[in-house]
């Protein structure tokens with residue numbers, strides 16, 4: 389769980405072969421895309437900045453429609469960072485299905501936290517009082533896919549033209565209104581008709597559009613510490629008893645926790661099962677500043693102390709961790725694309741954003757990936773519209789942005805309110821997740837945010 393880059397694994401042989409054949413295409417591509425010769429690029433050429441789940445899903449959707457696109461990624465490979473987590477995909481499933489070819493969708497089971505257990509048609513995410521163990525709510529979910537981020541990206545990367553080691557620096561727009569030239573830290577550039585920023589919550593592309601102030605996420609007075617761990621067979625079996633895949637805990641002391649599986653290597657050998665869990669809590673920004681340099685041992689000690697107020701499985705899961713176990717700490721933040729001062733110029737439809745780059749949100753309501761994949765599906769449709777001449781590029785991209793900002797901006801606000809309420813025992817029952825589960829709350833009006841803003 390260390391956050392530092394780890395060595396990238398070499399590409400598999402099949403990828404080298406694919407790479408060679410891609411080079412032929414690339415030379416042609418360079419001829420039409422290179423800055424020195426932007427003479428006549430196909431009107432559907434798209435550059436996607438960031439090889440996360442959003443960028444890769446979008447690239448799959450464009451590829452499926454025969455629209456050439458290149459993905460650039462700042463790291464040297466997909467697995468450059470050892471940090472990983474898993475995400476619930478529920479109402480976004482149909483969008484993902486629409487983007488990827490059937491042979492990839494057929495393998496979705498292989499990227500689930502438990503690849504051996506088919507996703508149930510109907511399941512429930514249970515919320516427990518994490519002190520008493522009493523069930524507080526059972527939220528029904530249909531086809532609740534629990535996907536490992538790293539494995540999902542590996543699957544979605546198949547067959548795509550991804551250029552690694554390309555970190556976005558700035559974008560220039562041609563005077564004729566047709567092209568955008570994206571420059572990278574290595575001094576190279578790519579010219580395209582459309583640039584899509586899918587470079588995550590701390591998006592550089594967003595900052596090129598809005599400046600470093602307005603283009604940054606807003607820090608929230610909440611933080612979390614995450615753990616991935618394996619246990620002896622007996623302990624693993626015990627920890628998995630409450631639910632085979634996932635559960636949520638709300639601690640009246642003001643803590644929230646998710647607890648579940650991350651990887652089931654061998655279903656018959658519990659010592660190969662990896663658990664993933666976190667505790668989040670209210671933490672004013674001054675406290676986040678003051679503890680910014682804490683060591684791993686201090687972070688772990690802190691959550692071990694918090695876990696003393698929890699019942700099992702949390703308490704034992706923390707008690708059984710050795711004192712040098714690697715953990716991962718993160719302050720929560722958001723970016724609301726519907727907020728005043730967050731309106732960006734899309735330069736006649738030549739630049740836009742999708743996924744966390746467009747709308748970073750807190751994760752306790754499990755919506756970020758669902759919106760991100762929905763963005764990808766809707767943006768792929770918009771590109772098809774202008775590529776086929778059915779709409780002007782500027783109109784197609786502006787329509788995409790209008791829908792995305794209303795839909796996902798509303799959820800940014802709802803998710804932040806939800807995070808605040810889940811950490812306040814008096815308000816837990818009124819929280820969006822308790823009131824409406826994980827269903828999308830579309831097109832909401834901006835809500836008063838005083839209760840949840842940085843203090």
Ligand SMILES: Cc1cc2nc3c(=O)[nH]c(=O)nc-3n(C[C@H](O)[C@H](O)[C@H](O)COP(=O)(O)OP(=O)(O)OC[C@H]3O[C@@H](n4cnc5c(N)ncnc54)[C@H](O)[C@@H]3O)c2cc1C
Pocket residue numbers: 437438439440441442443460461462463473474475476477537554555556557586587588589591592593742743744745751753754755756757758759760
């Ligand atoms: C603990 C946790 C649990 C979550 N649970 C859920 C859940 O249950 N359900 C749900 O729907 N969502 C969940 N989410 C949210 C979900 O993970 C995100 O919404 C989703 O992963 C966003 O994907 P993305 O591709 O937009 O961004 P990212 O995955 O962050 O990808 C961004 C990519 O861009 C690259 N990049 C960054 N900067 C540059 C640059 N300058 N140049 C080039 N490349 C760059 C990065 O290296 C990265 O590869 C959770 C999030 C967390 C942290």
